[in-house]
Amino acid sequence: xxxxxxxxxxxxxxxxxxxxxxxxxxxxxxxxxxxxxxxxxxxxxxxxxxxxxxxxxxxxxxxxxxxxxxxxxxxxxxxxxxxxxxxxxxxxxxxxxxxxxxxxxxxxxxxxxxxxxxxxxxxxxxxxxxxxxxxxxxxxxxxxxxxxxxxxxxxxxxxxxxxxxxxxxxxxxxxxxxxxxxxxxxxxxxxxxxxxxxxxxxxxxxxxxxx
Numbered sequence: 001x002x003x004x005x006x007x008x009x010x011x012x013x014x015x016x017x018x019x020x021x022x023x024x025x026x027x028x029x030x031x032x033x034x035x036x037x038x039x040x041x042x043x044x045x046x047x048x049x050x051x052x053x054x055x056x057x058x059x060x061x062x063x064x065x066x067x068x069x070x071x072x073x074x075x076x077x078x079x080x081x082x083x084x085x086x087x088x089x090x091x092x093x094x095x096x097x098x099x100x101x102x103x104x105x106x107x108x109x110x111x112x113x114x115x116x117x118x119x120x121x122x123x124x125x126x127x128x129x130x131x132x133x134x135x136x137x138x139x140x141x142x143x144x145x146x147x148x149x150x151x152x153x154x155x156x157x158x159x160x161x162x163x164x165x166x167x168x169x170x171x172x173x174x175x176x177x178x179x180x181x182x183x184x185x186x187x188x189x190x191x192x193x194x195x196x197x198x199x200x201x202x203x204x205x206x207x208x209x210x211x
Contacts, residue, residue, distance in 0.1 A: 006182065052088040076160065
C-alpha cells in the first residue's frame with residue numbers, strides 16, 4: 001500500500017505521514033528533506049541556489065539515509081532554500097527515481113511532499129492533500145521554532161509561508177497541486193491528535209472503498 005500525502009509548508013502533512021506510517025507499519029519518506037539536503041549541499045560547496053546545474057549535481061550525490069540525522073535541515077532558512085532548488089526541473093528529475101524506488105519497496109510506503117500524488121506516485125492507493133490557512137501554518141511554524149530556541153518573527157514567517165506557497169504553486173516543474181483523486185483534509189482548526197484521527201478515517205474509508 002502506498003499512501004501519498006501532499007500539501008503546503010506547515011500544514012501538518014509530515015506529522016500525519018509519520019503517524020500513519022507507524023500505524024500501518026510502513027516506511028516513511030519526508031521528500032522535503034531531499035530538497036533541503038540538496039540546498040544544504042549547494043551552499044556548503046559555495047554554490048548559488050539559483051544555479052540549476054550545481055543543484056542537480058548536489059541532488060544526484062545525496063545520501064538519503066543521512067538526511068534525518070541533520071537537524072540543521074529542519075530550520076526555517078533551509079526550508080526557504082529548499083523551495084528555491086525545488087523549482088529547478090533538473091533537480092526534480094534527479095530525485096525522481098530515488099523517490100519512486102522508495103515507494104516501490106515490498107509492502108509499500110508513506111511519502112509526503114508537494115508532488116507525490118501527482119508525479120511521484122500517481123497510482124498510489126491512497127492520496128491525501130493536507131492544508132491549513134496561511135495564518136495557522138505561520139503560527140505552527142512560529143511555535144516550532146520557539147521550541148527549538150530559534151528566532152521567530154511571526155510576521156516574517158507568515159510572509160515566508162505565502163512566498164513559498166506562491167513559488168511552489170507557480171513553478172513549471174511539478175507544481176504543488178491537489179491530485180484529482182486526492183482526499184482533502186483541512187487541519188486549520190484541528191489539533192495533532194484530531195488531525196491524525198481524521199486522516200486515519202479518510203485512509204480507512206478509501207481502503208474500504210477499494211475492497
